[in-house]
Amino acid sequence: MTMVHREEAYLALWLKHYEPMFGRENLYILTHGGDPRIVEMAAGCRLVYLPRLSVDGRFNINRFGLLNAYANFLVAQYDGVVAGDVDELVFVDPALGISFTDFAEEHRKSAEVLWVFGLNLFERRGDGPLEEGKPVLAQRRHARCEHDYCKPLVVFKNPEWTVGYHSAMATPVLPTGLYMVHLHHFSRALTEQIAEQRQETLAENPQILDSRAFRKRWWGQRMGLSRQYLKNMSAKPVEDLDDRIDDLLAHLRSHVVQSRWGGRGYQQMVFEEKPDFTLRLPERFAQVI
Secondary structure (H helix, E strand, O other), X not given: OEEEOOOHHHHHHHHHHHHHHHOHHHOEEEEEOOOHHHHHHOOOOEEEEEOOOOOOOOHHHHHHHHHHHHHHHHHOOOOOEEOOOOOEEEEEOHHHOOOHHHHHHHHHOOOOEEEOEEEEEXXXXXXXXXXXXXXXXXXXXXXXXXXXXXXXXXXXOOOOOOHHHOOOOOOOOOOOOEEEEEEEEOOHHHHHHHHHHHXXXXXXXXXXXXXXXXXXXXXXXXXXXXXXXXHHHHOOOEEEHHHHHHHHHHHHHOOEEEOOOOOOOOEEEOOOOOOOOEEEOOHHHOOOO
């Protein structure tokens, strides 16, 4: 399940990733505004049309009220639901030699919600432009591990997500081998395109600026922040994911705190100090996305 407005490049990758796993008939897309191009791309999926008459600073709060309600219905129909923003793709480590559905089934009876190990993929200095049709992880090999992207994205019960899917009303369970790759920074050109779209939304909906929930960093400063992020990440030392993953998982599992994204009952796993390195992804990931 995902929600999308424009962002066709991300949706194309989302469809390519999840269709072989689940079939289009089990892909639920909430299309915000019913853009004709999105509708065309998602033919055969379960489309839910949402109005886009006005957007304000409470947009994220309102949309997660809807996403939670819809997920609650889906988990009453299915054994489980995989969710996330359209630029977030969940996968199982190929080294485990198991399908995604079999992996989820193995954990379904022992956990209500599964957290993913988030990989914030980025375009490192020296990377060339993305070649269309070639697997993304064959072209982008570096990612930043950030605890806010270790999200509860595989659910077997009503999730009660906070905004951004950052936490759920469940005890965090982070299994070995379950990853999410976040694509927002994987292409400088695409990131700037998305930032321009958000600037257009601001111009078309000035009421966003008047809301107490307005987030300048999200709506109005995305392009500059992304450029600085790519510069900073390119300068950090690089370590192989396989060499560090056991330690990173152990640290997260042993540092569960109240989530900064929700109130009582919401927890998240954190790094006491952010890792001062980036991760080089293994060759076996190259064909995953």
